[in-house]
Amino acid sequence: MSLIFERFECSKMFQRCSLLKKNYIMNHAMNHAVHLTPRPPMFKRRFFGLRRNMLAGYLFIAPLLLWLAATILYPLLSAIALSLQDVRIIGTPGKFIGLDNYARLLSSESFWQSFGRSIAWVVGNAVVQTLAAFVAALILNQRFRGQQFARIWIILSWIVPTVVVVIIWRWLLSSSGVVNFLLMSLHLTNEPIGFFGAPTSAAASVILINAWRWFPFMAVTVLAGLQSIPQELYEAAAVDGATAIQRFWRITLPLLQPVLFVLGLVGTLLSFNVFDIIWLLTGGGPSNATTTLPVLIYDTAFTKYRLSQAAAISVLSGLALFIFALLFIRFMAPKQEEGS
Amino acid sequence: MNASMRNRILLTLGVFFLLFIVIAPFYYVVTSSFKAPQEIIARTPTLIPQSFTLQHYEKLFRASNFPTYLINSLIVASGAMLLCVLLSTLAAYGLYRMRLPGSQFLFRIILITYAFPGVLLLIPLYGMLSQLGLIDRLLALIIINVTFTAPFAVWMLRAFFTTIPLELEEAAALDGANRLQALTYIMLPLSAPGVASVAIFAFITSWTEYMFASVLILSDANRTVPVGLAGIIGQYQVDWGLLLAGATVTMLPVLILFSLVGRSFVEGLTAGAVK
Numbered sequence: 001m002s003l004i005f006e007r008f009e010c011s012k013m014f015q016r017c018s019l020l021k022k023n024y025i026m027n028h029a030m031n032h033a034v035h036l037t038p039r040p041p042m043f044k045r046r047f048f049g050l051r052r053n054m055l056a057g058y059l060f061i062a063p064l065l066l067w068l069a070a071t072i073l074y075p076l077l078s079a080i081a082l083s084l085q086d087v088r089i090i091g092t093p094g095k096f097i098g099l100d101n102y103a104r105l106l107s108s109e110s111f112w113q114s115f116g117r118s119i120a121w122v123v124g125n126a127v128v129q130t131l132a133a134f135v136a137a138l139i140l141n142q143r144f145r146g147q148q149f150a151r152i153w154i155i156l157s158w159i160v161p162t163v164v165v166v167i168i169w170r171w172l173l174s175s176s177g178v179v180n181f182l183l184m185s186l187h188l189t190n191e192p193i194g195f196f197g198a199p200t201s202a203a204a205s206v207i208l209i210n211a212w213r214w215f216p217f218m219a220v221t222v223l224a225g226l227q228s229i230p231q232e233l234y235e236a237a238a239v240d241g242a243t244a245i246q247r248f249w250r251i252t253l254p255l256l257q258p259v260l261f262v263l264g265l266v267g268t269l270l271s272f273n274v275f276d277i278i279w280l281l282t283g284g285g286p287s288n289a290t291t292t293l294p295v296l297i298y299d300t301a302f303t304k305y306r307l308s309q310a311a312a313i314s315v316l317s318g319l320a321l322f323i324f325a326l327l328f329i330r331f332m333a334p335k336q337e338e339g340s
Numbered sequence: 341m342n343a344s345m346r347n348r349i350l351l352t353l354g355v356f357f358l359l360f361i362v363i364a365p366f367y368y369v370v371t372s373s374f375k376a377p378q379e380i381i382a383r384t385p386t387l388i389p390q391s392f393t394l395q396h397y398e399k400l401f402r403a404s405n406f407p408t409y410l411i412n413s414l415i416v417a418s419g420a421m422l423l424c425v426l427l428s429t430l431a432a433y434g435l436y437r438m439r440l441p442g443s444q445f446l447f448r449i450i451l452i453t454y455a456f457p458g459v460l461l462l463i464p465l466y467g468m469l470s471q472l473g474l475i476d477r478l479l480a481l482i483i484i485n486v487t488f489t490a491p492f493a494v495w496m497l498r499a500f501f502t503t504i505p506l507e508l509e510e511a512a513a514l515d516g517a518n519r520l521q522a523l524t525y526i527m528l529p530l531s532a533p534g535v536a537s538v539a540i541f542a543f544i545t546s547w548t549e550y551m552f553a554s555v556l557i558l559s560d561a562n563r564t565v566p567v568g569l570a571g572i573i574g575q576y577q578v579d580w581g582l583l584l585a586g587a588t589v590t591m592l593p594v595l596i597l598f599s600l601v602g603r604s605f606v607e608g609l610t611a612g613a614v615k
Binding site: 054056057058059060061063064065067068071072074075076078079082090091135136139140142144146148150151152153154155156157159160161162163164166167168169170171172174176178181212216217220221223224225265266269270272273275276279280293294297298301302307310311314315317318321 | 351352354355358359361362363365366368369381383384385426427428430431433434435438440441443446449450453454455456457458459460461462463464465466467468470483484486487490491494519544547548550551555565566569570573578580583584586587590591594595598602603605606607609610611
């Protein structure tokens with residue numbers, strides 16, 4: 001009880017402090033404002049205020065929307081146009097060939113294999129990252145010394161450039177690297193393992209490395225969700241004699257659902273999108289074991305020089321993701337409570 | 341041993357394990373970049389460096405094009421950062437502070453573009469930029485990076501913009517300030533940590549970007565650090581010292597910038613999903 005009271009006092013004090021600061025800045029701002037416009041246009045404001053205000057509002061958003069339209073919407077449409085032609089290298093004219101590219105893809109084995117690998121990639125990453133992120137978030141949610149430090153710097157592996165991640169793990173996993181040294185000195189293996197040499201171990205290694213990179217992002221998001229759960233619920237549950245496990249299943253998980261929904265949707269799309277880490281670690285090999293759809297798109301366009309075909313793969317992938325997103329929203333969206 | 345004691349020990353072990361997994365590889369890479377070549381490839385790895393040399397850094401800056409890559413990356417990341425902050429603060433102000441009809445809808449559109457997989461745009465953007473004559477130009481990378489950072493920046497700003505009381509702006513409006521002035525003199529100073537986080541997010545993301553940079557840039561003189569470094573991975577027969585030094589220099593700006601805004605950065609990162 002006294003704890004709650006203390007927190008209340010604290011937040012009041014904080015509010016007072018920040019109000020003082022805001023007052024200061026506001027005075028400052030008003031001084032400036034007076035300087036800049038000596039004549040307040042009160043008359044006009046009264047008559048046209050509302051409409052002018054709205055127009056101004058859209059003007060604020062317009063630059064970004066136009067930018068996105070030019071660099072996302074327009075390319076998206078031109079990808080569809082390109083996928084209906086037979087362009088090989090950019091700049092060369094293409095002939096309209098209808099749906100030929102699509103027909104070829106849908107009957108090609110390598111497309112469906114990549115499709116399957118992309119699903120395996122997304123699922124594998126989701127499983128590893130979710131587990132790691134939950135463990136990390138539950139640990140970071142406790143009180144301990146250095147908690148602030150840990151909560152911030154856990155994100156380190158997510159903010160460094162991919163190429164750095166690639167160098168780190170290529171080195172640690174190389175035949176004379178630390179990981180092999182540890183495995184050998186523990187007598188788990190007699191000779192160094194070539195992690196990227198065999199299809200299965202290469203795919204598993206790339207998934208684990210990518211998960212190592214991304215799980216902190218997920219962890220801090222889950223942590224923020226955990227902190228938004230009122231502490232009183234846990235106290236009440238503890239009074240009623242609920243065990244830690246019961247509290248997790250009955251309070252934590254249900255209340256985290258909105259956060260998990262966003263993570264599930266956005267995380268899947270971002271995870272599908274991963275290209276550089278795979279390309280730089282394995283180049284899609286060995287024997288195409290790590291050629292997911294993004295790798296296939298890149299490879300088709302820039303090493304096989306079949307631009308239109310790559311565009312068709314992009315369109316099909318986009319379609320698949322769109323269907324996934326619709327289904328996910330339809331079935332996984334957190335249910336709104338009545339009346340809210 | 342009682343239960344609370346056991347919990348404390350378990351917690352401490354957990355925290356150490358967590359930080360070890362994330363931070364240990366970085367420690368090992370950075371310290372090893374100062375080791376002599378024979379120590380780097382020694383059969384038994386050394387946790388604490390037994391030798392000290394700057395030769396890998398010397399080689400990196402003298403014998404490779406790395407300084408050029410650094411300058412190019414700096415140009416791309418700064419340019420993208422400025423444009424991203426400009427576009428995203430304007431949009432965030434319109435979206436969160438002006439109660440426009442349809443702003444929820446516009447917000448969703450911007451969210452979708454954030455989650456939109458960039459790889460699907462690789463081919464058409466390549467085509468579009470080559471028609472504009474921007475292939476092998478740093479400007480192309482600036483444009484791309486703004487596209488892929490600005491939507492998330494708008495999302496990040498939400499947490500900072502929505503907490504500032506509307507009365508402040510009303511007071512300014514009474515004094516005759518227009519909306520742009522309200523944004524510049526009230527919103528931006530009050531949400532400074534948020535704006536700084538967004539700026540650094542844009543800088544870091546652009547500094548890191550590999551896929552578009554590898555396709556849109558053709559000449560070595562225009563390469564950015566990630567592509568240049570990736571080139572070194574393949575180019576020489578594996579010179580680990582050089583690569584470790586390269587990795588250390590590449591992540592240095594990221595670490596410095598992140599340490600400036602770490603807390604509000606993480607706050608902004610997660611607020612979008614929670615609220």
